[in-house]
Amino acid sequence: MVSWEIKALDREIGEIKKYSLVLIHQEDPLSRGIDILYHILTAKLKKDNLIGYFNISYPLPLVFRALRRFGIDPTKELEELRLAIIDTFGSFHGIRSTIKGVWTLEGMLSSETLPIKYAQVIEAHKSVWAENNMFEGRDIYGFAVAISSYLELFGSLEETLRYLELSSEVRAVHPAYKKYPRGTNFWLWMGKDHPDVFASVYRRADYVLRTRGYLTEDGIKRELTVLKTPELEKEVIKFEYEFKRDGIKLSKIY
Amino acid sequence: MLPIGDILDLIPENGVMTVVQRDLEANGDRYVLLILKYLLKKGEHVFLFLYEPYTFLTRNLRNIGLNVEEYLDRNLIIFDVFGSINKIEKDVKGVYTLSGYMDDVIFISKVKEWAEGVLKKREVKGNRLWIVTYLSSGVCKLFHNPLYTYKMILLTKEDILKEKSPRTIITYSPVECPILEDIVYFVSDVVIETKVIKGKRVGIISKGPEENVMFELFEER
Numbered sequence: 001m002v003s004w005e006i007k008a009l010d011r012e013i014g015e016i017k018k019y020s021l022v023l024i025h026q027e028d029p030l031s032r033g034i035d036i037l038y039h040i041l042t043a044k045l046k047k048d049n050l051i052g053y054f055n056i057s058y059p060l061p062l063v064f065r066a067l068r069r070f071g072i073d074p075t076k077e078l079e080e081l082r083l084a085i086i087d088t089f090g091s092f093h094g095i096r097s098t099i100k101g102v103w104t105l106e107g108m109l110s111s112e113t114l115p116i117k118y119a120q121v122i123e124a125h126k127s128v129w130a131e132n133n134m135f136e137g138r139d140i141y142g143f144a145v146a147i148s149s150y151l152e153l154f155g156s157l158e159e160t161l162r163y164l165e166l167s168s169e170v171r172a173v174h175p176a177y178k179k180y181p182r183g184t185n186f187w188l189w190m191g192k193d194h195p196d197v198f199a200s201v202y203r204r205a206d207y208v209l210r211t212r213g214y215l216t217e218d219g220i221k222r223e224l225t226v227l228k229t230p231e232l233e234k235e236v237i238k239f240e241y242e243f244k245r246d247g248i249k250l251s252k253i254y
Numbered sequence: 255m256l257p258i259g260d261i262l263d264l265i266p267e268n269g270v271m272t273v274v275q276r277d278l279e280a281n282g283d284r285y286v287l288l289i290l291k292y293l294l295k296k297g298e299h300v301f302l303f304l305y306e307p308y309t310f311l312t313r314n315l316r317n318i319g320l321n322v323e324e325y326l327d328r329n330l331i332i333f334d335v336f337g338s339i340n341k342i343e344k345d346v347k348g349v350y351t352l353s354g355y356m357d358d359v360i361f362i363s364k365v366k367e368w369a370e371g372v373l374k375k376r377e378v379k380g381n382r383l384w385i386v387t388y389l390s391s392g393v394c395k396l397f398h399n400p401l402y403t404y405k406m407i408l409l410t411k412e413d414i415l416k417e418k419s420p421r422t423i424i425t426y427s428p429v430e431c432p433i434l435e436d437i438v439y440f441v442s443d444v445v446i447e448t449k450v451i452k453g454k455r456v457g458i459i460s461k462g463p464e465e466n467v468m469f470e471l472f473e474e475r
Contacts, residue, residue, distance in 0.1 A: 029439035030447070030460060059409035061416075062441050069443065093402075095409075152401065190436050215276065217451055219458055219466045243465050 002139060002184055005043035006036075008250035012237060013226055016207065018139075020230070022186045023205035025198070026146075029190075031222050032243065033211030037143060037188050039248055042070040044141050045077060050129060052122065052142045052183065056088045057149040057190075060097055078102065081132060084125045086118065092153045111154060111163035115170035123176035130180060140183030147201055148189045161197050168204060206230050224250065256457075256469040258292045264444045264463055267381065268419035271444040273457070275389075275427040280455050282448030283389060285471045286425040287318055293384055294325045299376075300384045301420075302332045305392025308344065331372065333365075339396045358403045366410050373414065383420035385411070390424050390438065394431035401433050408441060 001015035016022060026033030045051050055063055063085070067074045077083035078101030087097055091105035103125065105117045129135060150160045171177050187205070189198060202208055208228035214221045226237040239250040265271045275282035293300055304311055311332075315322055322330065327348030337344060338352040338361070350372075352364045390404070397403040411422075426438050439445060444462035448455070448471060455471045 026436075029436045032439065032461065034436075034440065058437065058440060059405055059412070061412035062408060062437075066440065213460075215447055215449055215458065215460075219468055220447075220460050243461075245463070 005040045006248055006250060008239065008252065012239075012252055013229055014231075016184060017230055018184055019182050020184055020206040021204060022184070022207040023147075023189060023201060023209070023228075024186065025189045025208060025210040025227075027192060027210060027212045030213030030215070030220065031211035032213070033209075033224075034145065034188055034190070035243065036209075036211065036224070036241075036248060037145065037186055038066060038070055040186060041141070041143050042067065042072050044139075045072060045082060048082065049138050050134060050140045050183075051077075051083045052125065052140070053083065053085045054088055054118075054142065054144040055085055055090070056144060056153070057146050058089060059095070060085070060087055060090060060099075060102065063145075075099070081128060081134065084128075086121055088153070089149075109153075111159045111166060114163055115167040116174075118167070119170060119174040119176045123174075123179070126176060126180040135181050140181055142183045142185040144185070144187045146188040146190045148191060148194070148198075151194060151197065157194060157197060160194075161200060164197070164200060164204075202228070223253070256467070258289055261446070261457075262289070262292075262421075264459075265421045265423075266443055268421070269443040270422045270424065270441050271446070271462075272424040272426055272438050272442040274438075274445060274447045274460075275425070276447045277449045278427070278429070280448035280450050280471070282446075282457070282471070283425050283427065284314065284318065285446075285448060285457065286386065286388065286423060287314055287320070288472075289423060290386055291315075291318060291320045293386075294320070294330055297329060298382050298384055299329045299378045300331070300386055302330065303335060303385065303387045303390075304332050304337075305335045305387065305389060305396060307336055308332075308334060308342075308346075308349065311388055333368070335361075335396060336392065358397045358399055358406075361397070362403065362406045362410060365407070366414060369410075369414050373418070378418075381419065383418055385415075385420050385422040387422075387424050387426075389427055389430075391427040391431035391434060393434065400431060401437070404434055405437065408437070 002018055003015055004010050024033050024037050041051060064074045078099060081101060083101060085102045087102055087104055090097055092109055096104055103121045105121065150163060154160045189201060210225045210227055212223045222241050224239045224241050238253045240253055241248055241250045273282050273286050312322055330348060332349045334349055334351045339356055343351055352368060393400040393404045424438060428435050442461060445460045446457040447460045448457050456468050457471050459465055459467045
């Protein structure tokens with residue numbers, strides 16, 4: 001089991017089963033679900049774990065800004081190999097990075113080729129971790145920000161769905177995931193469009209959390225709902241949450 | 255009770271603040287123009303990226319008692335994106351338009367060239383440099399692929415200005431360009447949602463220090 005890095009979640013729904021796929025569904029930007037994901041990511045990094053970040057949505061310098069906001073020096077983390085970034089956004093748009101620890105995917109990118117290209121890059125970086133004896137005493141985490149942006153990159157619903165479903169099958173057999181230790185993965189989905197693709201991603205995930213924000217007469221209200229866990233939960237668990245200087249404060253509603 | 259100076263202090267060096275016009279009638283865009291007036295009067299240097307017709311801007315500035323021509327080409331430079339895309343050349347010092355054939359990709363490369371040229375000509379210290387947009391949601395009416403183009407605009411800004419550390423204020427109206435909302439939140443250190451609550455025009459800080467603080471936008475000063 002691994003911690004959520006948020007006490008209320010560890011207590012109320014239990015720690016995360018290792019190697020799970022956790023889906024965070026940010027329904028609206030106001031809820032800042034992405035900052036919950038960044039909170040988990042940066043807490044794992046600060047505890048000396050190994051992180052693979054799949055950059056799907058944004059130009060890399062904007063990701064660096066977000067990491068710095070959470071007290072992480074991305075250049076240093078990349079130098080020291082704990083953090084690896086796969087720059088999918090840059091690869092699709094022909095923006096090549098020369099920063100150490102940032103991987104670009106080469107050649108034609110389509111739903112057919114992407115799963116294999118990812119696997120090759122992951123295998124390559126895991127071999128770097130192996131050469132430097134970094135697996136010992138550390139857990140591996142993958143963060144994909146955001147899965148919903150594949151719709152922009154592929155430009156069609158069918159292609160996105162095919163990629164997402166094929167990639168699961170490739171992962172099951174490729175040596176990148178067999179030869180080396182595996183990780184626990186966090187995926188972000190943003191917005192309410194394309195409920196059909198979302199449904200497939202939902203089915204694949206072991207845990208699903210949804211974040212929602214409202215503006216009321218008293219200011220902002222934010223809610224986090226636990227929609228799915230590996231357990232047979234009879235009831236849906238719901239929290240209110242606030243962003244504080246020192247982290248995220250959750251309180252259970254029901 | 256938050257004077258403009260205190261709001262601006264929330265923005266870190268090289269940081270980004272967005273003012274979201276959540277309710278149109280909250281006039282959040284006017285709040286940004288008041289910030290612009292404050293900065294210009296203080297003698298700060300401002301690059302204004304204009305995605306609306308120039309006359310909309312000058313009309314609204316006049317209403318808050320600001321004559322842009324007093325500042326243009328001194329400490330204010332306007333980059334007229336609307337005029338560049340719609341081929342409206344104007345002869346006002348300090349207002350720049352790009353000429354020639356224009357599409358999303360060509361726009362990005364021309365902006366880059368233009369901005370590098372202007373920065374070379376003017377010696378502006380980074381800590382006194384501000385970038386203001388009026389309004390970023392205009393990309394939806396000006397470009398074929400607004401989301402991709404906006405991401406490239408932000409990337410270009412990072413590339414060109416990495417040694418300058420300017421502060422940026424984005425004005426954003428979600429109904430006019432909902433597709434930008436998530437990136438606008440992502441790139442911002444501070445977000446202010448503007449709304450009408452109980453008949454009052456308020457700002458609510460939804461990201462950044464002073465989270466969830468509510469203040470009146472247009473108190474007598």
